[in-house]
Structures are given as C-alpha cells and as structure tokens.
Amino acid sequence: MVLSHNIAHNIPFLSIFLAIFGGIVTPLINDGQKSRRLHMFLTAVIGLLSLLLLFHVNFNQERFTFVMGHFPSPWGNELKAGPMEAVLSVTFSIVMLLAVGGGKDLIEKDILYEKQSLYYVMLNLLFGSMLALIYTNDIFTGYVFIEINTICSCGVIMCKESGKSMLATIRYIIMSILGSGLILFSIATLYIVTGHLLFTHLKMSIMRLINSGTYDFPLVITAGMFTLGIAVKSALFPFHTMLPGAYETTSVSSSGILSGLVIKSYIIFLIKVYYCVFTLEYLRDIKVTNLIFFMGACGMILGSVMALKERRVLRMLAYSSVAQIGYIYMGIGLGTNIGVTAAMLHIVTHAVTKPMLFICTGRMKDISLEKTANHRLKGIGYKDITAGVGFVVGALSIVGIPLFAGFASKLYLAIASFYSPFKMAVALIMLAISMVLNAMYFIPPVVDIWHTLSDSDANSKIVPKFIPSFNVAVILFIAINFFVGICYNSIFGIFELGIMLIR
Amino acid sequence: MTYNSSDNHESKWEKFFKWVNGEQALDSVWEKELKSKILGKRQKRHKSIEDVIDKINAQSKKIYIFFSIIITVTYIGILLYTAVLLPEHGNELNPTNNEVSQRYVENGVNDTGAVNAVSAMILEYRAFDTFGETVALFASIICVAILLKKDRSNLCPQEEREYIEDEKILNADGNGILKFTSRLIFPIVILYGVYVILNGHISPGGGFSGGAIIGAGLILYSAAYGDKNLKHIVNYNSFSKVVCGCLLVYFFSKGYSFFTGGNHIKSIIPKGTPGNILSGGLILPLNICVGAVVACTIYGFYSYFTKGDI
C-alpha cells in the first residue's frame, strides 16, 4: 500500500506515542539501569525524528495537520505541526536527554533502587505529555495532557520521599488543581458558546461571535480565565509560591526538567491557543495582553529581588526561574508577533540554561564536605572544574552576556518592545533593572564557588570521583549554549516562520 | 560574601508573606519576637506567651480569610453574571447543538458501528483524549505506588501493629454479616461489572464504569475475607502485567487506527452489525482493556491505601 502523503507527517504522532510507549513498558522492566537506558534511547530517537521534521518543515515552509483517527477536523482529534513545534520538540528532547544523563548518579543516590524504574515511568509520561501539548490542535486534549503533566510532575517531585518534598508536592498539587479548575471552566464556557473544541473551527466561530457581538462578556471572561489558569500552572509571579520548595527538595535532574521544560510546555500551549483560537488582535482589544505584561514585568523584578535575598542556591535558582517566566510573559504581553517570537526564543534559551545550572549545583552540593549552609560551596570550583565552569556559563547566560544564549533572547525582547510604543519605556527599564539584579544575585555564589581554598577548609580535602556522564552532559550543555548564543538569528528566523504559518 | 542567617530584622509583612509562601508556620513566625517582649512584661500582666501568640494568629488568619472571601465572592459574582448571559438551558438552538453533535448522533452508527453515541464519541471520534485519560489513571496508580509502597523510607511501626490486629480480627469467626452478605453480593457485582463492560457500545456503560464496579467488588471481597485469598491471583506481578498488557493492547490498536487515519488508509477492522454484541469495530476490545485497567487500578488504590502493597 502506498502512503498517500508524506512520511515525515507521521513524526508528531510517532514521537508522542514512542514516549508514552516507554512509560507503559517500563514497569515491566523493573530495573533502574535498564529503564534509564530505555528512556534515554527513546528520547534520543524522538530527538532525531524531530530534527528530521524540523528540516522537512523548514525546507517546505509548511504547517501540516495529522488526523488522529479517521475523522477530520470538527469531529476527531488532530495534531498540527510546523517549524515552531519542530524546534521546540528538538530542544525539549535534547534538554531532557542531557538533564537525565547528567544527573543520573544523583538520581541513583536520591531515589530508592526499587522505585527508580517507576521514576522513569514518570519521566517518560512527562515527556509524552509535553510533546502532546506542543503538537495538539484540540483544546480538550490540551486539558487532558495538562493534567497528565501535573500528575507526573508531582510524581517526579515527591520521588525523593523526604518530608520536605512531600510538603512541596502538596503545595504544587493544590496550586496546579486550582489552575486546572480555571482552565477547565474556561474550556467549558468556550465549548458552550461555540460548540467546537478543535482550534480551527473554534477560531472561525469565535471570529463570528466577535463580529456579531453576541456573548461578548463570556468571551472576555473565558480569555481572561484561561490566561489566569495557565499563569497559575506556569508559576507566574503572584502564583509562584509552589516553585522554590519543589525545586529545592527534589532530585536536581527533575528540578532542571521541571523548570526548563514542564512549565514552558504550558506557556507554549497558551501561545498556541492565543494564535489559533483568540488571535492576538482580539486579546489586545480586550486588554488581556496588558494584564500579562504587567504580571510578567512584576515577576521579572520581584523574582530577582527574592532571588537576591535567598541564601540557598537551589532556592535562588527557583526564584530566578520565576523571574525568567516573567520575561516570557512580558514578551507575550507586548501583544505583537515579534514580541511572542522573542518570548519563544527566551523559552529555548532558558530551557538550555536552567537544567545545566541545576545539575551543576547538584553535583557541587553532592561532593561538598561542608556541613553548614553558609560555606557549603566554598572553593568547589577547583575540585570539579566542569561543574564550576558550567555554573559560571549558566550564570553568564542568565545575566545576558553576549555570546551566551540568554543574550539573544533579551536582545530580541528589547527589539520587540520598540514595536509596541506604549509599553516600550516600561519594558526597556524593566529589562535593564532585572539584568542588573540578575548579575547581583549570581555574583555571590560564583564568587563563593571560585573562592581560594586554604588548608583549614573542609572542602579542600575533597577528592571527587570522576563521573563521565556528568562531564559529557555539562560540556554538551555549554556547547549548545554557545551555539544558541551565536546562531540565534537562524533560530529566531524559524520561529518567525512558525508564527507566520500559525496565523 | 557570606550569607549570615539573620531572621531578626524581618518586618511583620515579610513574616506574613513567609507564612503565605509556606516557609514558616504561623506560630513560629511571631514566637521569637514576642518571647523577648513578653518576658519583660510578664510580671505586670498575667498572660502567657501562648495566649498572645494565639491572638496574633487569629488576627493574621482573619486578614487572610477576609481577602479570600472577597476574592471568591467577586469571582463568583462575575461568573454568575456570565452564566446569565450564556445560552438558555435546554434550548435546541444553542450553539452546542451544531454539526458536530449532529454527526455524532446521525452518522455515529454508520461511522463506527456502535449504537451508544457517547461510547462512539470517546473511543472513536475523540479517542486520543480517552487514551490520554487512561494514561492519567496509569500515572496516578504509579504515583500512589511510589508513595505508599512499603520499603525502607516508608515504615511505620504503629501501622504494622494495626495491620496485624486487623488480620486477627479477620481470622476470628466474627464479621458474620459482612462475610455472608459479601458472599451473596460478590458474584452479582462482578457479573454486573462484566455486563456493563461488554455492553458498553450498545447500552449505557463502558470500560470505565464497568471497571469501577468490578474494582468495588474486589474491594468488598478483600474487606470481608482479607487479602490472603486474593493474594495468589492479585499480586504485584500479575497486577503490573495486566495493567501494562491491557494498556499496550489499547496503545497498539489505537496507534494502528491513528496511523491509518492520519495516512488516509482504510482500516481493515470490520464494524459488524450495529446493535449486536460483536459490533462497533475496536470499541468492544478497547472497553475490555479499559475495564481491566480500571478494575486493577481501583483495587490497587485500595490495597496501597490500606496495606501499602498489592
């Protein structure tokens, strides 16, 4: 039988199903090592497939639909993929692979042997649901996979099974369920006023409703509630309270994945809904973009301020994530295509930076012999050069020094702010202030790590074990960071193409 | 630069925020400050520290409760106003009754071979959602297993004692009514569950409801007779094999149908005569798989919650 259209169009479906397949099979393996190998193998395969997809869609400049089942748009589920989705899924698989590979020794140390395979079940399902959120073209499928994402991320957080991580999970779950309540309510209202669930038809009937002026108020409420729900889920500033505890207590690979990828997947879904359902013009009209611009700007500053006050490095990184989420929302809140594109670029740059910072911190904490919080990381950089260098590179990237990844997205955020004149001044000032704040909160730990050791320090007696996987992962992370920081133009170009095709 | 821990200079607002952020319990927030203040005045006023702390706690709580109520009431007010503006309840002309639901009702039998339109919708038209939902159930049972399975990090002597006591009670000759009734009801419950699963495509019911009924039956039996009798049928090995095997069948059959659908290949699965038990294409086998997964999951929840093992 001849396939009636392009084979590459099967890739989105295959990647989601491969990841979920890994999740279903892993409990039967019941061995931590083998499950990790299976997980990494599947992730690598999905990464390669996504790379193929990226070349394909970028070359053909197309955005295609894959019908899940035999019934097309208003009736059955659909996936839709274009350049934007392809780049994101390539990034996600690479980061996932490196974060798990780099932190595997710590995972083995943190989690009981019998439960390691179950942990990898969670990671597989998490990856599958993130891919589904990236590719889906159906708002209710989005909701279901948001829930899977929530359950799996809670599972990943509590894997360490200490009292603190349980408490962090409870906070995480309460916030997440509040968020999903809001999302489900808005989806229900959307369905009630339009009668559709697929993006394509939703958009058409919403356009009709907007033009005729019926159900005006419910639509505004729906758009606002959906945004708020996703904001709660992705820990935008006033709702960030769940993050620090969660990232502090879980294994570092999981915190890297949670902060770098999981939270971003909700934002990507939000952006897709903005473009494919509501359209940016409408959101600008009803001032939802102003709301998220304001919240994002607050998050940028206050997240950094909280990070500045924090003494524990992992919590500091969590607050720094809050600030970075603020950047992304500020980009979306500009309400222009270039603003959203810059936000997408920031998603990528933050995704390649934060997990590296987390696994480096985890490694340094692991080899440290100091017992008190104050001097925990003193002089560790000399004992494990890779971890120290990785941390510095990550810090420079977050601060936004040229050549590093973080610079690119901040540059584009600044450029994007010129296109929306009323927000330009605020956006630029906020960017400048938060850049200074970023530098301020990263200086103390960096100085501490590269502090000269005297013989009296406990850390001078460390003889760290060489871990090849960690070193390879960090070196690759650094390489990717430089790659993104230098070739940002082409990535931005792909995103622009993707946004153009999605409209 | 050093990070000296100095909690003394925090303002009241900072402490309040800390409590909201869950970093500190409300009592300990005020304790330090108050102890020094009150110890001085103790001779003059005959109040204990606890009383004052309680008073301040009550104040903070009052502020929190006040704001929560205001937020919720505004929120509910807005939503109620929205509900008034929404389409009329039960009207035929509502936007929800459009070509989508019409096709599900009118062409559902031709498209899928299933008489029950809801089954046809969730297992054929929008099967990806339902697959996601089964995966969510699977994820949650795995999470529960991580949390509650008895091992080095999850041991509680008191619970062990209670468990042994339970065993004693079960082995004694008591519980006559429970045992007798459950012996009567158990087969009927299981039979009803199987009926609901097998008729999912021609009458109300399906995998989820039937599976929940069977799971409830298993729980009833286990509560009356203890898990010893079930142990050689339902243990961790068989449990994981059944759940993962059924999910894999679901995975591959739905994967096949998605693949053929996405590539516009005609599916080879026959639809059967609508209304017969062997009809509805993949819906019947899928319902059986889902039923098995749900029954195992429900029983798994119960036995993890009570004994920490399957």
Add this chain to the structure above:
Amino acid sequence: MIKLITTNYFEMTAIILFGIGFMNILLQDNLIKKFIGLNIMDTAIYLYLVSYGYISNRTAPIIREGNWQYVNPVPSGLVLTGIVVSVSMTAFSLALVQRLYKRYGTLSFDEVIKKLRSGEAQNGSES
C-alpha cells in the same frame, strides 16, 4: 435577563458549588477537607458542562430506529474523561496526605509545617 435567571439555574448552582469548593481550598486547614473542596470544585465544573448537553424533551443518545431526538453526546463524553482525570488526581493527593500523616501524625497543614521546621532545626540546617 430575568427569564434567563429562571432557566439557567443549573449553571448558577454549579457556579455557587464551584465557589464553595474554591473557598474550601483556600480556607480549610485540614488537608482532607482541602482535597474534598477540590473535588467539589471539579464536580461543579462537570455539572456546568454537562447541563449544556441537555435539550428539552429529548432522550439519551442510544440510537434506535425511527428516533432522531437525542441530547448532545459531546458534554457527556468530555465529562467522562474529566471525571477519570479528577479521580486520579484525588487518589494521588490522598496518598500524599496519608504519607504525610504517617510521618507527622497530623492532618493540619500548619501543624505539618511546624513539625517540619522543628525537625529541621534538630538536624542542622541544610543548604
């Protein structure tokens, strides 16, 4: 508008229930009650959604010969999916609560935090 208040009372009830659930989450200290609040909230949304599937004077969508008057099957299907998701969420959160109770011997959220802090103070600070 007055007419709609009298017809849309299902939705109104659902929204008030939603508010009750929301309030429970925010104000209850007992974790089990908190999660019951979450359940009430979810169920309220399902009531809200499924009430729009109903069409007056029509029957359940089990297709029979010669009858084309059925209610809308879509909300029922969506709610079915939603219920299972909420069951799994509830099971997971209750498992967490049980585990916390085993460890700290209390169901109160504030108490758990307090005990955690005092335990931390004994073990020395972690970085």
